[in-house]
Amino acid sequence: MSTPIYNRVALIGLGLIAGSMAWAMKRGGVAGEIVGYARSEETRDTVRKLGFCDRVEDSAAAACEGADLVVLAVPVGAMGGVAQEIAPVLADGCTVTDVGSVKRDVIDHVAPHLPDNVHFVPAHPLAGTEHSGPNAGFAELFDNKWTIIVPVPGADRDAVARLTSFWQALGANTDEMDPEHHDLVLAVTSHTPHLIAYTMVGVADDLGRVTDSEVIKYSAAGFRDFTRIAASDPTMWRDVFLTNKDATLEILGRFTEELFALQRAIRTGDGDHLFDYFTRTRAIRRGIIEAGQDTDAPDFGRAQKK
Ligand SMILES: NC(=O)c1ccc[n+]([C@@H]2O[C@H](COP(=O)([O-])OP(=O)(O)OC[C@H]3O[C@@H](n4cnc5c(N)ncnc54)[C@H](O)[C@@H]3O)[C@@H](O)[C@H]2O)c1
């Protein structure tokens, strides 16, 4: 068993991400002790039975006492309130991090509550599933996925380096970004695609001439992928869109323009436009497969290139 990177890790919010972190910490001997807290008593009891925390406390403050790493793993809109609650008990020199899907808003709402003698190092693991809650976590979630570390100006480099080693020990690859760029990149690669999936499934549900049972029975692979994404947690995604407003609206504006252009090409029979567009988008997919970023993809993408 390797030497723990942190002696005591406090997880606040015990759902998919915290549960996966805890299982991955246990797998790699990354933490001396894992202490947890979630708002609902039912979740706390479930985690006591699941056993991914060594100790589950009945308040966020009690869970954070003596921790050298505190992880905020609650919906983005709840981060500020939790930071305010735990601030008085944070140990001198400890690191506070978060796993929120949006970074600018979390920094703006968490940093003002934290005392000067703790290090705040925001982060975002780019890994998840459509499932939520403590039963959804698993140790392999972060293996070979990216975690983006988003240091605040003047961040203590030792604290950043230690959190980076921590994420690497959980199986992730790491990169650094500033919060604005992070939020724009994620608006393109995660947030707007989720909104499109929610919309498409909503359209199918609203369509009177195609029944829900037909949608379920005849759903083709593309639509089925949309339904998986659209089954994601409503609280989490409500908070993502409310807190990454500007970047999401910018990407959505561009999306709508391109959609209208495609709509026009279909109406006017402009096959060249459709063909050229689809050729360009196929190159993006091939790029992802060639970079080894889609571990679910069959090998044919690479084989075809040879
Ligand atoms: N699900 C994903 O794919 C994914 C991926 C990366 C990052 N994230 C981010 O990670 C965070 C957690 O997401 P998740 O998927 O683990 O969610 P989840 O719904 O599985 O778990 C959230 C947990 O937080 C608890 N909680 C909610 N409000 C709270 C509060 N005020 N105080 C204490 N506990 C509270 C809930 O009871 C639950 O235990 C979110 O900020 C999300 O944006 C999610």
Ligand SMILES: O=C(O)C(=O)C[C@]1(C(=O)O)C=C[C@@H](O)C=C1
């Ligand atoms: O795989 C999924 O189900 C996800 O939606 C995970 C996903 C993503 O968009 O890739 C969702 C939100 C995150 O903040 C990070 C990862």
